[in-house]
Amino acid sequence: MRRKLIVGNWKMQGALAQNQELLNSFFTERGLLSVDLAVLVPAPYLAQAQGQLQGTGWFWGAQDVSDEVRGAFTGEVAASMLLDFGSKFTTVGHSERRQRHGESDQVVARKAQRALDVGITPIVCLGESLSERERGETRSVVRRQLAAIIDLLGASAMAQTVLAYEPVWAIGTGRSATAEQAQEVHAWLRGQMGEHDDEVAGKLRILYGGSVKPSNAVELMALPDVDGALVGGASLVASEFLAIAHAAARVN
Ligand code: PEP
Helix, strand or coil: CCCCEEEEEECCCHHHHHHHHHHHHHHHHCCCCCEEEECCHHHHHHHHHHHHHCCCCCEECCCCCCCCCCCCCCCCCCCCHHHHHHCCCCEEHHHHHHHCCCCCCCHHHHHHHHHCCCCCCCEECCCCCHHHHCCCCHHHHHHHHHHHHHHHHCHHHHCCCEEEEEEECCCCCCCCCCHHHHHHHHHHHHHHHHHCHHHHHCCCCCECCCCCCHHHHHHHHHHCCCCCEEEEEHHHCHHHHHHHHHHHHCCC
């Protein structure tokens, strides 16, 4: 049985006072013990997240990590630095980074490796653009993205990772994948993993991301191969994020 994981991705949003209020409203909530919960904050707020969430059962983490260990890489943040502030997770390969910063599948794989090297769980984001879906290329795109990670990390290390299927056309658009679309890709991704290692495939958590909100969370979280959600916009509104977490807890 895979435990559900609900992760909030604040993206480049937040401010000290506003974060304090949001974080407080998360951990004072009871009744969510059957799911794992995490928030990914902008790097400057990791200390704040650590200060407020430590000991509450909630996890926190970052949205990106350098593919280098340390050195002359201006502006980058090393995995060891994220760990210094108690980060449990970091996303790698979010489509906003693949698009804006030209991150290749190989760079994303190296980032996942750096996170794993220090014991941080990489949440590897995969997903096709609208034009790729319309051309019928969804499977070939996510297969290529997944293969780059497995090639570098090796199949057994994939057990220490989380995947997030995030169709690019569903991110921040209000247009979620349908339950059928999400289940189809998740099951297929698990099948791809199974071709390398069946046991890891059975354990691997695959999150869905893309306009998850309280109104679609119940249906999405109930899907057999959807093991949680990566939530952008709705993670900035406590009542919405908690409603999504409760939806996952109900079906866990
Ligand atoms: C995301 O940022 O990963 C995301 C899924 O955003 P949203 O929930 O706003 O679509």
